[in-house]
Amino acid sequence: MQILVVDDSPVMRKIVRRTLRQAGFGGHDVVEAGDGVEALAALEEDDFDVVMSDWNMPNMSGIELLEEVREKGNQVTFGFVTSESTALMRARATSFGASFFITKPFTAETFEDALADTLD
Amino acid sequence: MQFPDKTAMAETFEMMLGKEVDIVEVPHGVVKDRHPKTTYVYLNDSDEPTILVEADLSLAHAAGAAMALIPPSRASDATEAGEPDVELLANFKEVINILSALLNDRNDVHVRLDPHETEMTGPPPTDLQAVFEIEIDRYDSGRIGFGAY
Numbered sequence A: 001m002q003i004l005v006v007d008d009s010p011v012m013r014k015i016v017r018r019t020l021r022q023a024g025f026g027g028h029d030v031v032e033a034g035d036g037v038e039a040l041a042a043l044e045e046d047d048f049d050v051v052m053s054d055w056n057m058p059n060m061s062g063i064e065l066l067e068e069v070r071e072k073g074n075q076v077t078f079g080f081v082t083s084e085s086t087a088l089m090r091a092r093a094t095s096f097g098a099s100f101f102i103t104k105p106f107t108a109e110t111f112e113d114a115l116a117d118t119l120d
Numbered sequence B: 001m002q003f004p005d006k007t008a009m010a011e012t013f014e015m016m017l018g019k020e021v022d023i024v025e026v027p028h029g030v031v032k033d034r035h036p037k038t039t040y041v042y043l044n045d046s047d048e049p050t051i052l053v054e055a056d057l058s059l060a061h062a063a064g065a066a067m068a069l070i071p072p073s074r075a076s077d078a079t080e081a082g083e084p085d086v087e088l089l090a091n092f093k094e095v096i097n098i099l100s101a102l103l104n105d106r107n108d109v110h111v112r113l114d115p116h117e118t119e120m121t122g123p124p125p126t127d128l129q130a131v132f133e134i135e136i137d138r139y140d141s142g143r144i145g146f147g148a149y
């Protein structure tokens, strides 16, 4: 299985990786992208099983990325890992078929719950 | 304005650092080593300064290093020299960014970290109302505090 972790903060990407390991998903390949543009390029290049994306990023935000991904007909499992979470953001995410919405600070259990159906 | 409690602060730091931290609340406390680079402002939806956060340079360096598994010596050397370490402070800023979620959970007003560098050199615009002393295993300790404008 391949996971794409998208966040503009290198240290947050590390923390997401570490939490994936703590949640028991350490056996999967993780690829990192620093914004929506890099993520799109990675998604063109490779097939991913899950995309875990930050919301606020320069160049292309997480929600713009999701819109773009769906526009291209890609139905990859896509969820957000974000410190901002308003009802409006959640509704927008759901309308584009986001599968989960993890808010920072998160725990390994949060990751398990969000990803259990997709990864094993 | 409601500020995060000790438990919420511990959970956030432990998530970010991937290790246990010791936290005590310091009633009527102040930070000891306030630095323009470790002073942060949260804005409300009208972009008005709403909450001030100050941290000791020692805490910012220590947490910023621990998060990325950077050796404690780099953090303590930078603190001793009084030289802000750009990478460590960028890491620590992620913690500050995430603390906005704790503030938003507890208050009706919605805040977000000022995306610009604040670099507050003058006297603090407000007193701190909630101050915590945080100890990170193998790293330096230090304080962080919140105040409402």
Ligand SMILES: [Mg+2]
Pocket (backbone or CB within 6 Å): A007, A008, A009, A054, A055, A056, A057
């Ligand atoms: Mg971000």
